[in-house]
Amino acid sequence: MANLDAMPRASGAVATSAAPASRLGARVLEAGGNAVDAAVGAALALTVADPANVSLLGRCHALVVGPGGGALAVDGATEAPRRVGAPGPTPLSGHAAAPLPGIIPALHTLWRLRGRLAWRDIVRPVAELAADGFEVAANQARTWNDSVAKLTRDPVAARLYLKPDGSPYRAGDRFRNPVQADFLQALAEQGPDLLFGSVAESLEAESRAGGGFLTAGEIRQYRALPGExxxxxxxxxxxxxxxxxxxxxxxxxxxxxxxxxxxxxxxxxxxxxxxxxxxxxxxxxxxxxxxxxxxxxxxxxxxxxxxxxxxxxxxxxxxxxxxxxxxxxxxxxxxxxxxxxxVGEKRGDTTHLSAMDGDGLAVALTASIGPSFGAAVASASTGSLFAHSYRMASDPTPGARDRTEMSPxxxxxxxxxxxxxxxxxxxxxxxxxxxxxxxxxxxxxxxxxxxxxxxxxxxxxxxxxxxxxxxxxxxxxxxxxxxxxxxxxxxxxxxxxxxxxxxxxxxxxxxxxxxxxxxxxxxxxxxxxxxx
Known part of the structure; x- marks a missing residue:
């Protein structure tokens, strides 16, 4: 882990849906980071510590306001591939409803525009969190239990997000994701360029094998956009x-x-x-x-x-x-x-974090992967769950960006x-x-x-x-x-x-x-x- 304790200290506040993510965001502030650094670290930590609601292959919207009132927004919405399948008698699901991911480019854009610390010093502690694991909390455990049937249907999701005997993680259990830890370690060193290389090829292969429509070229071309x-x-x-x-x-x-x-x-x-x-x-x-x-x-x-x-x-x-x-x-x-x-499909999907520092910089960031555990299919190359797009599932329009209920x-x-x-x-x-x-x-x-x-x-x-x-x-x-x-x-x-x-x-x-x-x-x- 980066030597956060040896760096200058700053003040601030972080609130998230998972205690490990809040603590990591606070440590980024202690290390001299500002509210944007803390929000980026906490958001990445949520992909580890709140996997039912957010993923490295998911989406987010971020809002930043400075002490003078100036604002910027970053649009990290997921996007339908250009060759998305035509509407059928039933909504698309699984890999077929998995959109192009947006959260990593969005977080990197947010950090590049307003961050203070080095990118790798924010992301490395998140990789260690994935390797060390965290204790599953009570509400997480209930969601996990509700989602066993759909996670079981995908061998990769079952291997990564269920116990070896196929049972869910329960309150007090320790959940680790070494595959995600390795990906995050590489992300710390390479930034979003990691998605432009062999990982994009792997995501395309995984998508096609599951009947999905993602392509390496579109993954590489995806860009976070300015938000209104x-x-x-x-x-x-x-x-x-x-x-x-x-x-x-x-x-x-x-x-x-x-x-x-x-x-x-x-x-x-x-x-x-x-x-x-x-x-x-x-x-x-x-x-x-x-x-x-x-x-x-x-x-x-x-x-x-x-x-x-x-x-x-x-x-x-x-x-x-x-x-x-x-x-x-x-x-x-x-x-x-x-x-x-x-009941099981609508248990609090989506998550939100808020951060503010002592200089008056504030961040509100909402992230999601659709219903609990997203598309319920996982990527063996990233250790993460693919998101589910409600828009793709019901109205598969090529190239359409998801417009969700997020309201930071x-x-x-x-x-x-x-x-x-x-x-x-x-x-x-x-x-x-x-x-x-x-x-x-x-x-x-x-x-x-x-x-x-x-x-x-x-x-x-x-x-x-x-x-x-x-x-x-x-x-x-x-x-x-x-x-x-x-x-x-x-x-x-x-x-x-x-x-x-x-x-x-x-x-x-x-x-x-x-x-x-x-x-x-x-x-x-x-x-x-x-x-x-």
Whole structure:
């Protein structure tokens, strides 16, 4: 491992979905790295320590905002090969739904633009993590157990991600991936050029053998692209998020509706659950992609129009009317429940990390491989799982980049980042992120309280509530006319958020991990200037 302890120390905070990744990101900060270095190290560590949700063959979107408010986004979305198969009677799966990987080029681009430490000194410790292994956490173990059947179908995935007897890794077990460790060690020395050599040829051969469409030439030609950044004022703060490459416009629409409702209702203080539920419902109905398939919605609203104040005001007025009218009107407005998805396929896929340093640089980075364990087929040359593209599976359009529900967000106050947040859990990501922002801004909660507070969110036509939401709050929602999902199990998922920020009272850097998963926040103590 690089001699991190011999380097100058810096302060900061990192929050991720897996404790080993948070600790590694914090060590990068201790070594003198900035928030971008820490985010790159933590993201690579998540490919090791959270394999159900992220892979070296997966995708990501990263957002960076500096202390002066300047922002950049990096688009590391996966992409359909140009010779992707034609639509059939059933959606594509396995190798056939595996897209061109984007996360390694994206992370290297992010580091090249704003990193401070040497690339190899960030990546070598990740290789050692893969070799040494990590202790499987409780929620990881449940996901592993749910995924045994599909992992068993691919010999490479079974060899790498199941025990020799074919059983899943359980809580407390140590999981090691020496094949991935070797690949990461080479990645530390060669950077993304590693994908331009024999590894690309190996990935093509593995894909073709499994009925997939990846080619070495397209793997080499893939480039991370600049992402669009979107800004929206909210209650004296400013939201910055990733635009049309992800679901940042949906997040902005949610907050725009809530801000308009507060003005319409003359409201100050915590947002009521029913108002939050209706704002999220309207924003999901307006966003330009179909929920589930992520195909473009025919005749869908333009992204730019989602920022229009007139839309926000009209939605706010409708919320006021619905909550002052009969419950039957509200029930008809939100519609009938849809069939419940398979539990094992929708357990919190995607992951998010947030990082901030003592100089005011903030990063929000969301990564994914599709459903849990991605395409459930693995690469023997990299030790990693291939991602699954929902877009390729349902609408195999050659060359199309995946536009997912990722919504990395950074909140500014007086032009300076004070909160970096984002989440996991499919279409519930922007709603979960919006509620954490509102908990901080409108309820004045400390960050961990804001992340852990009970939430509402939508899925399959039902309003979900956090399993720990008080019964009386659920009762009020049901009496208002909402059809509620059960309060326990996977149907209660309302997003998984990881966040870091600046405490308004004294400028301390703080971090928060969502209690519904296995995340951890690690903070290096040093204050930044107190907020005005």
């Amino acid at each position: 950044t979107v800004r929206l004022p909210y209650a004296g703060y400013e939201l910055v998020t990733v635009g049309r490459q992800a679901w940042g416009y949906t997040l902005a629409l949610m907050l725009g509706i809530l801000d308009a409702w507060k003005r319409t209702a003359g409201w100050g203080g915590p947002i009521p659950d029913a108002v939050m539920a209706l704002a999220l419902h309207r924003a999901l109905a307006e966003q330009p992609q179909e929920i589930g398939t992520l195909k473009p919605r025919p005749g869908g609203r333009s992204h730019e129009s989602m920022l229009e104040p007139a839309l926000h005001e009209a939605a706010a007025a409708r919320i006021v009317a619905l909550l002052s009218g009969p419950r039957e009107t509200l029930a008809a407005h939100v519609g009938a429940p849809e069939p419940e998805p398979e 967000a950074i909140l500014l106050h007086d032009g300076r980042p004070v909160l970096a947040a984002g989440g996991a859990d499919n279409e519930r990501i922007p709603g979960a992120t919006a509620q954490v922002i509102c908990n901080v801004v409108d309820s004045g909660m400390e960050l961990q309280q804001a992340v852990a507070a009970p939430r509402v969110n939508w899925g399959a036509g039902l309003l979900r509530t956090s399993a720990w939401m008080p019964a009386e709050r659920r009762t009020r929602l049901a009496e208002a006319g909402f059809a509620l999902a059960p309060a326990e199990g996977v149907t209660a998922r309302t997003g998984v958020v990881q966040a870091v920020g600046v405490a308004p009272a004294d400028g301390r850097l703080v971090g928060a991990a969502d209690p519904s998963y296995d995340g951890t926040a690690v903070v290096q103590a040093r204050t930044t200037p107190r907020l005005a």
